[in-house]
Amino acid sequence: MQAPELVERMLRGDRRAVARTISLVENAAPQLREIMAGLAPHTGRARIVGLTGSPGVGKSTSTNALVKALRARDESVAVLAVDPSSPFSGGALLGDRVRMQEHATDGGVFIRSMASRGHLGGLSWATPHALRVLDAAGFGVILVETVGVGQAEVDIARHADTTVVLCAPGMGDSVQAAKAGVLEIADIFVVNKADREGARVTARELRQMVGQVEHGPGEWKPPIVSTVAAKGEGIDELLGRLDEHHAHLTATGEADRRRFARAREEIEAIVMSTLRARLGDVHGHAALDKLADAVATGHGDPYSAADTLLAALDT
Amino acid sequence: MQAPELVERMLRGDRRAVARTISLVENAAPQLREIMAGLAPHTGRARIVGLTGSPGVGKSTSTNALVKALRARDESVAVLAVDPSSPFSGGALLGDRVRMQEHATDGGVFIRSMASRGHLGGLSWATPHALRVLDAAGFGVILVETVGVGQAEVDIARHADTTVVLCAPGMGDSVQAAKAGVLEIADIFVVNKADREGARVTARELRQMVGQVEHGPGEWKPPIVSTVAAKGEGIDELLGRLDEHHAHLTATGEADRRRFARAREEIEAIVMSTLRARLGDVHGHAALDKLADAVATGHGDPYSAADTLLAALDT
Incomplete structure (x- = not known):
């Protein structure tokens, strides 16, 4: 099922569509982006x-x-x-x-x-x-x-x-x-x-x-x-x-304040996940593994290792 | 007490220096960077x-x-x-x-x-x-x-x-x-x-x-x-x-493997903290607040909001 159809069914209260979408959430599926945009006005x-x-x-x-x-x-x-x-x-x-x-x-x-x-x-x-x-x-x-x-x-x-x-x-x-x-x-x-x-x-x-x-x-x-x-x-x-x-x-007015605070955290969490994914794209696993090995054996400290990773992200 | 002195005292097992350093950890003090570098060979x-x-x-x-x-x-x-x-x-x-x-x-x-x-x-x-x-x-x-x-x-x-x-x-x-x-x-x-x-x-x-x-x-x-x-x-x-x-x-060899995995996570956590701090530097609180308000009231979705924040980080 494509995202627009899922959204449409969900808004009608179709429980299978709801279950399916929550599975997408569990699996961090890429369609979530489109689905969330479609659902936003109804939340x-x-x-x-x-x-x-x-x-x-x-x-x-x-x-x-x-x-x-x-x-x-x-x-x-x-x-x-x-x-x-x-x-x-x-x-x-x-x-x-x-x-x-x-x-x-x-x-x-x-x-x-x-x-x-x-x-x-x-x-x-x-x-x-x-x-x-x-x-x-x-x-x-x-x-x-x-x-x-x-x-x-x-x-x-x-x-x-x-x-x-x-x-x-x-x-x-x-x-x-x-x-x-x-x-x-x-x-x-x-x-x-x-x-x-x-x-x-x-x-x-x-x-x-x-x-x-x-x-x-x-x-x-x-x-x-x-x-x-x-x-x-x-x-x-x-x-x-x-x-x-x-x-x-x-x-x-506390209900609105809580809703606002939740939205704030939700956005922040997506931003951080995205940055984490980018970091993985830039480095693959090998660079982090090599740095972790140095830190684990006392040949480096975690801050310098973090600097090395971040430097690559900036270029 | 400056970082080099703290490190030197800690390595001698001075318990007040240890207590002090853990307080620095709790407060996320900037000196930690230098301290951790000094401690690394002794861990x-x-x-x-x-x-x-x-x-x-x-x-x-x-x-x-x-x-x-x-x-x-x-x-x-x-x-x-x-x-x-x-x-x-x-x-x-x-x-x-x-x-x-x-x-x-x-x-x-x-x-x-x-x-x-x-x-x-x-x-x-x-x-x-x-x-x-x-x-x-x-x-x-x-x-x-x-x-x-x-x-x-x-x-x-x-x-x-x-x-x-x-x-x-x-x-x-x-x-x-x-x-x-x-x-x-x-x-x-x-x-x-x-x-x-x-x-x-x-x-x-x-x-x-x-x-x-x-x-x-x-x-x-x-x-x-x-x-x-x-x-x-x-x-x-x-x-x-x-x-x-x-x-x-x-x-x-499991001891080494666990030490390696810990180092890996520690580095990653520092990287993510740093990125979070940068995001705060770029935007202050106002931008996120405005986006959160839109999301909370159904006028936007969290992904588009995250995109807006990330775009500013890239420039």
Whole structure:
């Protein structure tokens, strides 16, 4: 399928065209350039909600419960599961297929995993590109689920309008999570598996954490929602909080600011990828390999090596 | 202190000079260029051991126990705690000071936290630089401790000779961790808190996981070590496994290959940082902001915007 046809089908909401385009994103296909130009006027409408938390807190279950609740309101939903830790294998894909079956007959749901194979920023535009595709395809809500704490969490906050950080009782991570910087990125905290021992303690710790940060009048203060996602408990409250945060973003102009910041990063990432590719074109692999060998054996330093590569780019 | 003096002091093992240089790394100081050139001939001797795992598995405790055990063998040890998830606050520094006290009078131990503030690869050279400094300063073993699963784990494997992945029983993460790609990066698995319920199950699950991967003759098969780091139990066995892996790396030439790959990435990261800085010099912020605004409002696509920026770089 050629790019114009793909774009046209996507704008009609054809899910196969959407899936195909996200594969193009994963493979960094050259057609993306034309596709993105075609999609641009149709973007900027979807609500992007990020879900993150340590392995085992119940991210997939919570995402599924949210999908059901959103479908009950007749909103179209796309789920993008990003696995930034798996440059090696498409490990998330099995879970994908299992989850797909549940909604296989529902045209209002689209579920897709995406492995981000790059590092050093090499594929840092992949997630924003995929979100751009799903947005233009007309999904009202996009749930972005990510694996793991750490950089992945900070990244999701950069891509999402609303970031939901999930915790679970007894995982010893609520307080440590604060250290790991999630306090700065969470718009909503969820204590999932709230029927387990220690759930109240976890919720209290989170409340104290949030309480330690000063929130001015009119500023958003992250609420703490208790859920048992596997039973659907607390999901309506979570949805209510998501709506409140969305209204807050819109009212304060923060939604536009976040959209602007995302566009800025997306452009920068493309610029850097392009420069990286040019560098490869100029040098091939041999020059870098030779320099790396010198640095590895103590016969050179990385800055001088970088200078050599850059000098060739300038000529 | 000028760069030549810093280098000279560092090579004598002056710990204040080492601390100062790592601060220069954190701040991306221009002197690094000269310092790295001075250190280059003295690098390539340290054993770099990465420790990673979810929050709460006992990474700090395990690191401390390893430090003690290594000191008992009279090896000099540096600990670098990298917190890739905290671009916002120096949250790890408090823990740092607490830990420092334990070894304050021991000249053979150096402990330092480092926040990595960059994203999009902006400071991706920070960890390799810090390792380069500690290596040149003559530390025999460098323990790199990182926070969180996800990209941080994959990253540490790129920097370390040996990567230790810690798990703890009952955290529901051993199997999910496999999904998250740790199987590919772990050289040694540790089940810490092995006196807790479920420790055997966790160890067995890990063994099964490892068993599912085919290991050819002469290939390293990640062992699973049970520890109670808080009591020092199992640490000697862990140390033994670390020695075995080190011997394996040396015998197979893999140590050199890993050193080469690291140098390669370090050079690339410096090249990309330099190009990013040049882009900023050419445009200031205004041009990118204007383009980002157009993209955010659907009046342009990110590729055309990137083209505009790159065109100015070429002239």
